[in-house]
Amino acid sequence: MANIEGSPGSSMHGVTGREPVLAFSVASPMVPTDTTAKFDLPVDSEHKAKKFKLFSLANPHMRTFHLSWISFFTCFVSTFAAAPLVPIIRDNLNLTKSDIGNAGVASVSGSIFSRLVMGAVCDLLGPRYGCAFLIMLSAPTVFCMSFVSSAGGYVAVRFMIGFSLATFVSCQYWMSTMFNSKIIGLVNGTAAGWGNMGGGATQLIMPLLYDIIRRTGSTPFSAWRIAFFIPGWLHVIMGILVMTLGQDLPDGNLSALQKKGEVAKDKFGKVLWYAVTNYRTWIFVLLYGYSMGVELSTDNVIAEYFYDRFDLKLHTAGTIAATFGMANIVARPFGGFASDYSARKFGMRGRLWTLWILQTLGGTFCLLLGRANSLPLAVTFMIIFSVGAQAACGATFGIIPFVSRRSLGVISGMTGAGGNFGSGLTQLLFFTSSKYSTATGLSYMGIMIIACTLPVTLVHFPQWGSMFLPPSKDVDKASEEHYYSSEYTEEEKKKNMHHNSLKFAENSRSERGSRVGSAATPPNSTPNHV
Amino acid sequence: MAIRGFLLASFLLSCLAATCHGVTFSSLQDTLIVTASPQPGQVLKAGEDKITVTWALNTSSPAGIDSAYKTVKVKLCYAPISQQDRAWRKTVDTLKKDKTCQHKIVAKPYSSSNNTFTWTVQRDVPTATYFIRAYVHNSADEEVAYGQTTDSHKTTNLFEVQAISGRHVSLDIASICFSAFSIVSLFGFFFLEKRKAKASQTK
Numbered sequence: 001m002a003n004i005e006g007s008p009g010s011s012m013h014g015v016t017g018r019e020p021v022l023a024f025s026v027a028s029p030m031v032p033t034d035t036t037a038k039f040d041l042p043v044d045s046e047h048k049a050k051k052f053k054l055f056s057l058a059n060p061h062m063r064t065f066h067l068s069w070i071s072f073f074t075c076f077v078s079t080f081a082a083a084p085l086v087p088i089i090r091d092n093l094n095l096t097k098s099d100i101g102n103a104g105v106a107s108v109s110g111s112i113f114s115r116l117v118m119g120a121v122c123d124l125l126g127p128r129y130g131c132a133f134l135i136m137l138s139a140p141t142v143f144c145m146s147f148v149s150s151a152g153g154y155v156a157v158r159f160m161i162g163f164s165l166a167t168f169v170s171c172q173y174w175m176s177t178m179f180n181s182k183i184i185g186l187v188n189g190t191a192a193g194w195g196n197m198g199g200g201a202t203q204l205i206m207p208l209l210y211d212i213i214r215r216t217g218s219t220p221f222s223a224w225r226i227a228f229f230i231p232g233w234l235h236v237i238m239g240i241l242v243m244t245l246g247q248d249l250p251d252g253n254l255s256a257l258q259k260k261g262e263v264a265k266d267k268f269g270k271v272l273w274y275a276v277t278n279y280r281t282w283i284f285v286l287l288y289g290y291s292m293g294v295e296l297s298t299d300n301v302i303a304e305y306f307y308d309r310f311d312l313k314l315h316t317a318g319t320i321a322a323t324f325g326m327a328n329i330v331a332r333p334f335g336g337f338a339s340d341y342s343a344r345k346f347g348m349r350g351r352l353w354t355l356w357i358l359q360t361l362g363g364t365f366c367l368l369l370g371r372a373n374s375l376p377l378a379v380t381f382m383i384i385f386s387v388g389a390q391a392a393c394g395a396t397f398g399i400i401p402f403v404s405r406r407s408l409g410v411i412s413g414m415t416g417a418g419g420n421f422g423s424g425l426t427q428l429l430f431f432t433s434s435k436y437s438t439a440t441g442l443s444y445m446g447i448m449i450i451a452c453t454l455p456v457t458l459v460h461f462p463q464w465g466s467m468f469l470p471p472s473k474d475v476d477k478a479s480e481e482h483y484y485s486s487e488y489t490e491e492e493k494k495k496n497m498h499h500n501s502l503k504f505a506e507n508s509r510s511e512r513g514s515r516v517g518s519a520a521t522p523p524n525s526t527p528n529h530v
Numbered sequence: 531m532a533i534r535g536f537l538l539a540s541f542l543l544s545c546l547a548a549t550c551h552g553v554t555f556s557s558l559q560d561t562l563i564v565t566a567s568p569q570p571g572q573v574l575k576a577g578e579d580k581i582t583v584t585w586a587l588n589t590s591s592p593a594g595i596d597s598a599y600k601t602v603k604v605k606l607c608y609a610p611i612s613q614q615d616r617a618w619r620k621t622v623d624t625l626k627k628d629k630t631c632q633h634k635i636v637a638k639p640y641s642s643s644n645n646t647f648t649w650t651v652q653r654d655v656p657t658a659t660y661f662i663r664a665y666v667h668n669s670a671d672e673e674v675a676y677g678q679t680t681d682s683h684k685t686t687n688l689f690e691v692q693a694i695s696g697r698h699v700s701l702d703i704a705s706i707c708f709s710a711f712s713i714v715s716l717f718g719f720f721f722l723e724k725r726k727a728k729a730s731q732t733k
Contacts, residue, residue: 087618090616090618091654091656091693092656092693092695092696094656094657094658094693096614096615096616097615097616097617098615129720132716132719133716136712136713136715136716137712137713137716139708139709139712140708140709140712140713143705143706143708143709144705144709146697146701146702146704146705147697147702147705149695149697219653219654219694219696220654220696221653221654221693221694221695221696222696222697222698222701224696225696225697225701226701229704229705229708232708233708235712236708236711236712236715239712239715239716240715243716243719244719308617308618434614434615434617437617438617
């Protein structure tokens, strides 16, 4: 088999359109249940769960899910913990606007690299130790905040704490060892969304902690430092829980994982080549920078913005800022759902339009947010902006699985890195210089979102079309098989390395929308040896 | 006649509108003389050093100008150098939106002379360059006059405050302890499990 069943990125979830889209379980005929296994949930032949039972802590599958998303959530809390306390920190450390902006850029830049390394770490040590190592080695960086006494120190510590966002990789990797590939899409999407919520929760938690500590008699400049101990303790607690309660595989055996060789048998160089030379990859890297990227940037600036612009108390500003990040609990899954729903009738063209509409909506309301002069209006615009941007994140990953079959892992990784890069860029451009106010910065960011979402009109699939163009009339080129097998050379095709891609191509015919029934079967698609 | 009436009405309306929009700094009368103990360029330590402020009505002001004066609020204000690149300390003419003077020193009932107050610089005052300004409020609690220790360009007679760092030895020690615990328990677990795995393999 050219592709290990269940390896990260091999998910075929939702591709037929006949399966329930947001499936919580996969029925027996499609994936046979292993009846000899004694687990809480029905499992397949590799003992991966076929069912997703949310309110269960059963070992090992659901326990892994909860350990995993809570670890990711904790890292989001600590990475953005400084943001709602900036009004206090900027007085303590005598920061200028550019210091604050640079720290924001630093907090999201570190994870661009750490996420790339994390994949290799998970391959070597397994996702459980990958997660535990990262979360416990970044705990000292959180505690370091108590030492910070200058702008340079502040930027450095935020940079180091930002490395912990690589728990995203361990989270997704760990769950693909525990859940069947047919439900992994929803499981991973839920975990990612709930983890991202940490960026919102922290805007609520930190000012609350600060208030409580102040009431015990501490000065403001000490209280914020003490408040940072709580995210630090969360790191340590989650690290210990992951190490004691977690396990790498359903059967608990790491060495088996290594024997099976989860490392893909495909050559990395080839996989990278086909990712990099597909122009659609770069368009989605750009787009994700303006959905996920602006979400991260806004997490960093929004509390301070409300505090200064509307003269609110610290915890009021924090509460408002929290609603931005907490919208993730429904907004991101909603984006994925909207993408799937539009695909039922309009196929891939529907998905592209959905993404464009959601992201442009987000951009428009970001622009309006910067212009809003009254508090109720600003809050309303902010909420619509958050739903638009976060739903766009979900919708993006409704399209990514179809961009490439062979290089899905690399493309997902590059898209994710694009998100962080976009965040660093927007913070650098709009929220670091004193040339314009934060309000103007938000408006410009809104304009940039709208502009950078336009390239999605250029994404064209010969077999499905694009936003404005129908599929190619050339019968040979306009087939899913042709698109996906073009990622293999003739030699590789002779070795039949592309047969999983052919299977995927057949299943992806649902992306033609309601025209599926009327599409003529391409002449060379059925393999001869069937 | 009608035009004059109209002009008068619109003039009165615009005055009303001006007060509705909020009192502006440029409309205030500069009638108080305010002096403070810090020497120009002196560095005061927050939480330790004291400032003594004295204020009185400028004797050369026209008589009866202080008939509406009710209370005096003395504040610590940021000098222009500490406002650079820090929009949260911006000077704006509309006093409601002005962020120049963020630290209250004292509020006292108005009297034309013999006003003095000694204030210990509080521990939440940040490191910056300052001057002192006193606002006079009328019975409707609106600003009507002011006086400050510096000139109109805010360049003379400025002093500095050195803030507390907010760091404590106990915090530093706690921080080191928890960090060490985190690292030790991580590697402890890791090697313990490796040893257990080796032991069970050799069995």
